[in-house]
Amino acid sequence: MAKDPPEHPKRHALRQRRTLNPHPEKVRDPLFHQDPFFDPDDLVQVMYEMLRRVQREAQPITDACATFGFSRPSFYQAQAAFTREGLPGLLPKRRGPHAAHKLSEEVLAFVDQHLAEDPTLAWSAIAQRIAQRFAITVHPRTLQRARAKKKRP
DSSP states (O other), X not given: OOOOOOOOHHHHHHHHTTOBOSOGGGOOOTHHHHOTTSOTTBHHHHXXXXXXXXXXXXXXXXXXXXXXXXXXXXXXXXXXXXXXXXGGGGSOOOXXXXXXXXXXXXXXXXXXXXXXXXXXXXXXXXXXXXXXXXXXXXXXXXXXHHHHHHHOO
């Protein structure tokens, strides 16, 4: 069985940083197909160039969106992020929760109290007690990780 060729180092780096353009084939701008400096795989570069075309070259927004493979709402989001944060605003944001939002200090104290009373108590039993007391669902593994993290200096 033949192996796939190794991924180009730049594509790999872009993927690792979540800045790999998911649809480089939608970029129809000639510069991105003629000049190696312009890379349709580089999401930040494509978005920046789209914004620049509208701002500096007065290209209509609908034309720029079609040329660079973005929707109008995506254009306006990118424009607002760039205005607010500069180039870092074009970097994709992490998705999902950014912290253990269910595990407040009160919940963790509740866990500590129950483990102090009965160190052999199963994590699933603790999760059930949390659900009854706080009306939240927490996976037992989440409790284990939070407890281990809390014990670290």
